Amino acid sequence: MALFYQKLVYFLLLWLVLPLIPLRLFLRGLKERGYWRNLPERFGSGGTLTRHPLWVHAVSVGETRAAAPLVERFLAEGKSVLVTCMTPAGRATAEQLFGGRVEVRYLPYDYAWAVRRFLRRVRPAMGVIMETELWPNLVCEAGRAQIPLFLANARLSQKSADGYRRFAALTREVLQGFKAVAAQTDDDAARLRDLGAREAIVTGNLKFDIAPPPAQIALAGRFREMAGNRPVWLAASTRDGEEALILHAFRETAPQHVLLLLVPRHPQRFDTVAALVRNSGLKLQRRSENAQVEDSTRVWLGDSLGEMFAYYATADCALIGGSLLPYGGQNLIEACAVGCPVLVGPHTENFKQVAEDAVARGAALRVRDAADWAARAAELMGDETARQRMGEAGRTFSAAHKGAAEKILQLVNA
Secondary structure (H helix, E strand, O other), rough: OHHHHEEEHHHHHHHHHHHHHHHHHHHHHOOOOOHHOHHHHHHHOOOOOOOOOOEOOOHHHHHHHHHHHHHHHHHHHOEEEEEEOOOOOHHHHHHHHHHHHEEEEEEEOOOHHHHHHHHHHHHOOOEEEEEOOOHHHHHHHHHHHOOOOOEEEEEOOOHHHHHHHHHHHHHHHHHHHOEEEEEOOOOHHHHHHHHHOOEEEEEEOOHOOOOHHHHHOOOHHHHHHOOOOEEEEEEEEOOOOOHHHHHHHHHHOOOOOOOOEEEEHHHHHHHHHHHHHHHHHOEEEEHHOOOOOOOOOOOEEEEOOOHHHHHHHHOOEEEEEEOOOOOOOOOHHHHOOOOOOOOEOOOHHHHHHHHHHHOOOOOEEOOOOHHHHHHHHHHHOOOOOHHHHHHHHHHHHHHHOOHHHHHOOOOHHO
């Protein structure tokens, strides 16, 4: 009976928000024009779709990057792959990573009729859903079409698990619709099993399998030249509210010759953050200007997509965004992979195990707040030996955790 009522509530909510979707897309498109393109795909239509044996869904940028090692292995096996996303930034990332080697589309919203139309057009032999995208109608319609689904690189914080538990019956049915779940950590697997997953296997984090592209490392050398070989403090993947804290701490603590490389998480916030920097009184230049950084410039805004490895390889140390305020933190694995010393704030729930392990291995330092970050970064600038030690620990830490892609590949091919 609980399942019936929870399904009914979900059905009613979907139909209540349906008239609001065009308004939402219009408003989002005012900041990011990609939301105005390919609208029919949001409902399972639009363009021609060829049949693909493999379908991989990655909601946005982070999930798409994480999926790359798995997609590359599928392509190496000669399989045709469709990659679906939900955001324009995710779509642009997929097109940049894979070029014309895969077909890229938006996944339709979770209306049964839209999902059914999409699956009929693609007719995949199997689907791999990245991280924790639990869409009831998608899973149900895939089951009816006898398309096996796998949940890959799955992670689930305790806070998210508590939220899903409010709809325990529906969550259990959705999770049992997956043939198997490949979880990042033991804790993730335990929470997913507790919520109803039939088989949750720990395969590790796919992001450890992402190799720094040689072109990105070469670009980092160019960035260093553009920065004039000044010390560079990177604030990577920052979120709303964090930039103001970072700019204040940087202005109060950092020596005048230090350059802050500030990279907001979401592209639609580039202009907002640029205005914030100007209002702070710090001189700004933007990466998109592609110009030599002047000696008087204090903040270099990383307003580009797909260059995060280059930013990390450029920096003398990196603060991982989303961790100063309660956003749960962003991925620190890319920084470790290129040997960039890492600093993380108190909020790393999204990457709890990775952050704790990186700190334990000496690859990362935990800071209390923005002021503490600036103080610790200044200390690191004066201790080259400590920076080298942290960088080497990061490379070792990253290399030791590779192998998730191969384990997931074996799981889906079994």
